[in-house]
Amino acid sequence: MKHTEMSLTDKKIIITRAQEQTSEARKIFRKNGAEVFDLPSLVIGPPDDWAPLDDALKKISTFDWIIFSSANGVRNVEDRMREIGLSLSKISKTIQIAAVGRKTASLLSDMDAEISFVPPSFVADSLLEYFPQNQKGLKLFIPRVQTGGRSILSDSFRLNGAEVTEVAAYESSCPKDVPQKTIEALKSGEIDIIAFTSGKTVINTVSLFNKYFGGNWFKLIEKIKLVSIGPQTTISCKKLIRKPDKEAEPHDLEGLLNACLELKFN
Template structure:
């Protein structure tokens, strides 16, 4: 017998899931997830886990609850670890209690992991405190969508209208006008502040403020849609003082992330922290070298070198993958001195059990060369250097070292390839369709490949296609490549890292 875990994912931002829920998600054999679960959360699932969409949204076709209940039972009876992943909290208008009761009747063990409830998130991200010592000491949660099996509504609006200072209404947008009329009819003052929060905690969040008398018209005029919560009460007046999320410099900006798949998560997370929406558009694919013989030899003979220079995280990962395939580990490096070009590369090395001897203050090949030259007073005669890197890269580092007498073995650890044609077409559509505001470049190859795919089918040049966008580069080398290809670069990071790139973007949009 397996077990079912009823998990609350929290609403919106995937960073709001609890540590316990995330651990259960990572362990699951099968995951049944709702429409409001952020897709990034599913990247934490095991590669072999079965992911089953059972989403339900008002007015749209969905899996019937009975079938969901039976699927939970069947999977658990098959000995599997089953996660039921729900937006918000499972027991707050989430039908989690119905699923738990069904599991209990079927004799299936279950565990409930609470999630951050959506009204708490919507209020906090909109700049509203549900309670306040001077304004509200009571809160009511009400759903506008009740079970169709009920003979009549269970809501006593004569009591609900004035029972608490703050009233939160779930799933009420479609009937907001009639709901507000009910409040007024039963004693709530029409001038009471009210707001509607759509897509709380996401870069697409929208907040409309009014009063009980005006909020329905204002929400309709603004074109708000589900998912949305309505908050009624004097605490809504706090928004001007407490709002923080939708005033961030990058809030709502749609940022094209051109890093390779599997390496975009860190940058996307940082952008999300700043209120931006990352739009994944990898313009390079990381593949094995055309011939791996040199990489195999380098991994076998790494202990014979005086220096091993790593100029990318990819180089570290591919080199150590080959090293492990040979039954080796970090000890094989022996007495060789190790240089990482920057903090990201250094972190990748530490994950392999290697603490780099040197990391330059400026993350460029020229600075790596200065470290090696300085250690030998500029005379590298007889010094053996291993450089595992991309098959095509700048030659300044090996050429500088060879000019000083070093024996340098440049080994192709991986190749940077352009995206597939289908992916290229998708990226072209994103840019030409006006679906992004900012494009980020993290290496010269990301610039070159994006320009090439934009010009592959004729039409406007890459420079013309990108002219309406803010172009941001991770450093001066990447910027030079972009300028050479005719692009106008608005932002160049002074620290050549993901954090530095996001900081530079924030500063750019903050500047008057």
């Protein structure tokens, strides 16, 4: 969907993202007239132990499918593969790759990796529903976040008879600080929208709000519109804050922008 008018003009938005991923979001929202305030709520780093991932990569040729549900998983798998003279581009000629989400698929394409399957909706449940092959007896490799991710993929594939190797390819943790400019904007009631990009960003944002504003944080944001990127993020919002005013569709940055553009302000 193209937006010719800058309908977020004069709107002040906090986008909760990983520290490494804020520039893309900032660009998209600024283009539509918004003033963006940074609240990095994830720090992406290595897993505590590389050994499980390295062991899986040594026997990569034994798998039928690799299933990526995040760009972070793609990056770290590619980096570790290169150390043993492999690449996702090479192995995608013989092993099928599934990618959840436009960004995950885009990164794989940039690496010249062949993608066999992208589910119609950018959530794990869609991958399960539309998976193109009978899963019984399949050997699947699922690189994932070390803590805080959902185990729905591996659990469901195992129930359907697949042999699943699931290993930590990266970790995401809570940053220690919030930029002073963002704190001041929250305190003075300037912020119009907070956009959450994952369940973990909700958890970490609440933790940071507690740290900076104490028990008063809830009152501080009660008039701010909340937008969620997808169903799991919405669940986290409901549990820890309140029901979001909008949920993105599709569940990516473009969908998040559209959801913000559709908000009604008094």
